[in-house]
Amino acid sequence: MEWLVPVLIVVGVILLVGIYLWATYNSLVQLNVRVDEAWSGITVQLKRRADLIPNLIETVKGYASHEKAVFENVTRARAETLTASGPGEAGIAEGHLQQALRSLFAVAEAYPQLQASTNFLQLQQALVDTEDKIQAARRFYNGGVRELNTKIKVFPNNLFAKGLGFTEREFFEVADSSAISEPPRVQF
Numbered sequence: 001m002e003w004l005v006p007v008l009i010v011v012g013v014i015l016l017v018g019i020y021l022w023a024t025y026n027s028l029v030q031l032n033v034r035v036d037e038a039w040s041g042i043t044v045q046l047k048r049r050a051d052l053i054p055n056l057i058e059t060v061k062g063y064a065s066h067e068k069a070v071f072e073n074v075t076r077a078r079a080e081t082l083t084a085s086g087p088g089e090a091g092i093a094e095g096h097l098q099q100a101l102r103s104l105f106a107v108a109e110a111y112p113q114l115q116a117s118t119n120f121l122q123l124q125q126a127l128v129d130t131e132d133k134i135q136a137a138r139r140f141y142n143g144g145v146r147e148l149n150t151k152i153k154v155f156p157n158n159l160f161a162k163g164l165g166f167t168e169r170e171f172f173e174v175a176d177s178s179a180i181s182e183p184p185r186v187q188f
Contacts, residue, residue: 024157028166031148035169038141039087042172045137046081046090049130053078053101056123060104063114067107074100087141087172094174101127138172145169 057071077097084090108114115121149168152161 021160024151024161025164028148028151028157028161028164031144031151032166035141035144035148038137038144039172041137042090042134042141045130045134049127049134050078050082052123052126052130056104056120056127059117059120059123060108060111060114063111063117064107070100070103070107074104076100087170091172091174098174142171142173145171 053074057074060067061071074097077093077100080093081090081097084093108120148166151157152166152168
């Protein structure tokens, strides 16, 4: 009978550790899925914006066809955002695209007829709306990454999280923060 108490204590401790590992694993899976979902939301908005850009370029080309370098830069930056494979690459591409769009809108400012075009105004409004959605999706993604990374780093999770296949995720930050400190200027 004396051996029963230590055995029950060991079984209780093992049971508590098992329950803790099970709960922690499930919460890490949930956070990981939430981050994946948030990244998907960002890619949807980046694609939406990328789909607007060719129409915007064509509209501006109709008024300023001699601005070939500006159009090429925007097209190149658009392609870079579409081929970015993760938050780091997407952040660099974002900076390039924002700079290219600024130059496109600078060209558009020189053409009052273009700024009066209904099509151009609608494209600008859609772009502004999409930029707002990208920022919201980015905040949601970075919040999820913060939660997941914190959960992975805290003790005692840091002892076994990597062994269970969980790694820290990369934040979606633009490499050149000055490129997005102010959205592309749109005047109506």
